[in-house]
Amino acid sequence: MKKSKVISAKEAVSGFISDGMTVGIGGFFHSPSYSITHEIIRQKKAHLTICQPSFNEHADQMIGAGCVDRIISSYVWMEVFGPLYCFRRAMEKEIPHKIEMEDYTNFAVMARYLAGSLGVPYIPINSMKGSDMMKYRAWLGEKKAIQMKDPFGSGQEHVLVPALKPDVGYFHCQRADEEGNSQMWGIWGDMPWSMRACKEVIVSCEEIITREQIGRDPNRTIVPGYKVVAVVHAPFGAHPKHCQGYYDVDRDFIFKYIRESATEDGWKRYMDEWVYGVADRDEYLKNYVDTFGMKKFLGLKAKDMMSTSVNYGF
Amino acid sequence: MRSDYTKFTMEEMMAVAAAREIEDGEKVIIGTGLPLLGAFLAQKTHAPNMIAIYESGGIDCKPIATPLSVADSVLVPGSAMQGGLMEGLGIVHAGELDLGFLGGAQIDKYGNLNTHVIGDYRKPKVRFAGSGGANDIGTGCKRTIVMMLHQKQRFPEKVDFVSTPGYFGGGKEREKYGFYGNGPSVVISTLGILRFDPETKEMYLASYHPGATVAQVKENTGWDLKVASDVYETERPAPELIRILREECDPTGLFLKKQ
Numbered sequence: 347m348k349k350s351k352v353i354s355a356k357e358a359v360s361g362f363i364s365d366g367m368t369v370g371i372g373g374f375f376h377s378p379s380y381s382i383t384h385e386i387i388r389q390k391k392a393h394l395t396i397c398q399p400s401f402n403e404h405a406d407q408m409i410g411a412g413c414v415d416r417i418i419s420s421y422v423w424m425e426v427f428g429p430l431y432c433f434r435r436a437m438e439k440e441i442p443h444k445i446e447m448e449d450y451t452n453f454a455v456m457a458r459y460l461a462g463s464l465g466v467p468y469i470p471i472n473s474m475k476g477s478d479m480m481k482y483r484a485w486l487g488e489k490k491a492i493q494m495k496d497p498f499g500s501g502q503e504h505v506l507v508p509a510l511k512p513d514v515g516y517f518h519c520q521r522a523d524e525e526g527n528s529q530m531w532g533i534w535g536d537m538p539w540s541m542r543a544c545k546e547v548i549v550s551c552e553e554i555i556t557r558e559q560i561g562r563d564p565n566r567t568i569v570p571g572y573k574v575v576a577v578v579h580a581p582f583g584a585h586p587k588h589c590q591g592y593y594d595v596d597r598d599f600i601f602k603y604i605r606e607s608a609t610e611d612g613w614k615r616y617m618d619e620w621v622y623g624v625a626d627r628d629e630y631l632k633n634y635v636d637t638f639g640m641k642k643f644l645g646l647k648a649k650d651m652m653s654t655s656v657n658y659g660f
Numbered sequence: 661m662r663s664d665y666t667k668f669t670m671e672e673m674m675a676v677a678a679a680r681e682i683e684d685g686e687k688v689i690i691g692t693g694l695p696l697l698g699a700f701l702a703q704k705t706h707a708p709n710m711i712a713i714y715e716s717g718g719i720d721c722k723p724i725a726t727p728l729s730v731a732d733s734v735l736v737p738g739s740a741m742q743g744g745l746m747e748g749l750g751i752v753h754a755g756e757l758d759l760g761f762l763g764g765a766q767i768d769k770y771g772n773l774n775t776h777v778i779g780d781y782r783k784p785k786v787r788f789a790g791s792g793g794a795n796d797i798g799t800g801c802k803r804t805i806v807m808m809l810h811q812k813q814r815f816p817e818k819v820d821f822v823s824t825p826g827y828f829g830g831g832k833e834r835e836k837y838g839f840y841g842n843g844p845s846v847v848i849s850t851l852g853i854l855r856f857d858p859e860t861k862e863m864y865l866a867s868y869h870p871g872a873t874v875a876q877v878k879e880n881t882g883w884d885l886k887v888a889s890d891v892y893e894t895e896r897p898a899p900e901l902i903r904i905l906r907e908e909c910d911p912t913g914l915f916l917k918k919q
Contacts, residue, residue: 374715375729375731376731420792421789421791423788425730433787434786437784449791452749453752456749471753472755472799472800473795473800477825479823532733533716539746590736595733597728648733
């Protein structure tokens with residue numbers, strides 16, 4: 347067997363994420379890695395450029411904590427749950443400091459990842475044309491996006507977006523083996539393109555399984571182990587978001603965050619309790635059960651809806 | 661109130677109006693809230709062959725409970741295909757979908773939408789979410805339905821930021837961009853239904869909802885809104901539609917608050 351890459355979230359973040367890096371964060375509402383995000387905040391990483399097609403509260407917490415200088419995204423909000431106040435305070439009032447955002451569309455960020463994952467310098471898209479996202483640019487300036495006539499003669503103009511290749515990426519999935527072969531089902535979000543575009547990948551997962559189990563269902567593997575530098579075992583690692591087949595979204599807890607983060611003081615209190623005040627994910631979960639009770643915690647667990655298996659025989 | 665299906669709220673009126681815009685067999689990308697309920701209602705009534713698609717990569721989703729998010733776990737079991745953003749938005753980008761739903765902080769006279777900022781982009785008074793998939797949907801889907809809270813500041817003559825283009829400055833201006841999508845076909849607001857003049861592409865009032873008046877709609881619009889010569893009261897929802905909406909589309913009152 348190859349060397350195990352299983353380490354703690356603490357070791358993964360201190361070992362592979364440095365100040366000033368461009369970091370690709372995986373997930374689309376479903377299954378973001380809170381175990382890694384909270385560790386980044388606890389280790390006070392700074393001057394990060396964070397990338398994700400659509401961001402939710404995990405980005406808001408990193409912004410409020412001062413970890414972020416730049417954002418490459420299309421969206422920072424939590425749908426019908428409500429606004430993200432740290433993001434708003436940063437953009438409107440430069441609290442805790444000024445941040446910049448390169449505004450794209452959801453698909454445009456995916457296209458940038460696709461180009462990055464394929465090793466081509468840019469990719470043409472149909473979106474963004476004529477919008478003010480083409481007019482306003484942050485640090486990338488002209489290199490944010492370029493409109494160009496199709497050289498193959500369709501007569502149409504397209505928007506070219508540059509390849510995005512983060513220094514490091516991290517995501518959360520259902521299961522991985524010790525080499526980092528990672529399997530994910532349900533809503534893939536920006537995977538696999540986001541993680542394929544990253545130079546190195548950290549995966550956190552609900553379960554660690556064997557290489558033999560991976561090989562029994564290889565079509566479900568979303569990132570191959572060779573891209574992965576660290577595997578973190580993190581049950582409930584996406585809470586308060588959901589992880590298909592493991593637990594559902596914790597709506598009350600998300601509403602609680604949005605409500606409390608409306609003021610700076612409220613946000614600090616929340617973070618002191620749920621991020622800074624706990625050493626790791628185990629303490630976080632213990633605090634959750636102590637605060638809300640085991641019944642509420644177990645109520646998040648997914649019910650069984652098993653798939654039928656297929657024959658991989660030859 | 662909830663068991664009296666002859667009475668309805670403005671949200672319910674809007675969901676019914678959205679359902680009426682969907683034709684059977686259409687491929688529709690669905691958001692959350694009222695568009696979701698409108699699409700569910702259409703599927704349970706006149707459009708059983710509608711294909712419900714979500715940005716998060718679900719195709720032909722048939723959720724057994726009401727999803728609160730476009731990436732809710734409940735969307736996954738029972739769907740015909742589940743992928744990610746590349747699958748959900750790739751087909752939008754390729755121009756394969758008939759219809760998408762949009763909303764925003766502002767919409768202007770020519771249907772341009774703003775989901776970015778109020779005020780100056782570089783020093784915003786209020787910063788909103790950004791485009792998300794809205795610009796992809798607005799440029800890629802054959803037509804779009806916009807759902808809006810009808811207030812004067814949300815209907816300015818010109819938006820502060822064009823996140824998702826409608827008809828730009830009107831007339832044939834949109835055509836020169838060569839989008840797959842033809843632009844917004846209707847705006848369903850809390851006060852009425854607005855459409856776009858086929859030539860000038862200027863928004864006009866087609867009908868006002870029960871309880872609203874033409875004067876009220878004009879007062880709450882930031883420019884001199886044109887009114888159709890045959891303007892009428894939006895057809896009231898049949899009690900059976902309200903029943904399906906409450907009891908089948910949103911039985912737990914996730915979006916339609918229980919009265």
